Amino acid sequence: MTSLQVAGKHICGGFLISDQWVLSAAHCLGDAGNETLQVLVGAHSLSEAEPNKRLVGVQALFPHPNSSAENNHDDLLLIQLEEKVSTNADVQVLAFQRQDRDVPAGTLCEVAGWGFISNTGRLPDKLHRVELAIIDRATCNTRIHYDGSITEKLMCTESKKKDSCKGDSGGPLVCKGVAEGVVATGSRVCGNWKKPGIYTRIMPYVVWIDSVLAAAHQPTDRPEAAPVP
Structure with missing residues (x-):
């Protein structure tokens, strides 16, 4: 990191x-x-x-x-x-993914960073990490989430109470020791389950x-x- x-x-x-x-x-x-x-x-x-x-x-x-x-x-x-x-x-x-395959839904991956750890906007001094499950693209593209805007160059993780947040942008989404994505964006209110975390897939x-x-x-x-x- x-x-x-x-x-x-x-x-x-x-x-x-x-x-x-x-x-x-x-x-x-x-x-x-x-x-x-x-x-x-x-x-x-x-x-x-x-x-x-x-x-x-x-x-x-x-x-x-x-x-x-x-x-x-x-x-x-x-x-x-x-x-x-x-x-x-x-x-x-950190090795990054070079094979063109989607990470299976439900796979637990890690995100780390010094981004906000609460919605009051508190930045930590020490590096934090969180384990998040992958959501398949079709689910992430449903109307309740992102309504078709998640392209094949993007991927999503669950964001129920646990989430990446402002300040974590640019950090890696690591699945089984390999960087699969880079933190891009998500909900304005981190931890909102309706707005999963969005990551840029590295392989493309x-x-x-x-x-x-x-x-x-x-x-x-x-x-x-x-x-x-």
């Missing part, structure tokens, strides 16, 4: 997919505004001293070219760190992820990055 930070404050989650790259959500750039974005790695507590905690600068930002502040589609962001980070017990790379974007990482290491063929605040 990583914490995306502006002026020392947590705004979004993210996770290492290599020793120099973080995957997060594109809409987090809107939360950053024009402020300098940094990435905290190796942290459990945001405030306490910890042996492997480091704040790392950002070299380049690559929001998905089709992402938009107007909707939840293609809501992914690749962050190239200024330097490679050393992996250890507290700093590890594997080609884009691989191409950005490969091209970034070939200066003559470097993809166009967003300005780094």
Whole structure:
């Protein structure tokens, strides 16, 4: 897990997919505004001293070219760190799904982050995790939930009393040790069972992820990055 930070404050989650790259959500750039974005790695507590905690600068930002502040589609962001980070017990790379299959309904998956832990808007200092069950896309698309707006590039989890929330965006949805999705959005009131948590599936974007990482290491063929605040 990583914490995306502006002026020392947590705004979004993210996770290492290599020793120099973080995957997060594109809409987090809107939360950053024009402020300098940094990435905290190796942290459990945001405030306490910890042996492997480091704040790392950002070299380049690559929001998905089709992402938009107007909707939840293609809501992914690749962050190239200024330097490679050393992996250890507290700093590890998380594998992501490369096979095109939906996670079966009822599968228990984990979400972690430093997002709100109550609807009073209280942010925790320590990393929290929650176990959530997958809802199949057809159910999530029923009228009581999202009425047909959940595409094949999105997936849903139950949100009855337990849920991801504001500040968890960009963090991974991990099923059986593999990142299947990235926290995108959900109900304005977290824990509302009628509005399940929505996640961007990673697998449909594997080609884009691989191409950005490969091209970034070939200066003559470097993809166009967003300005780094």
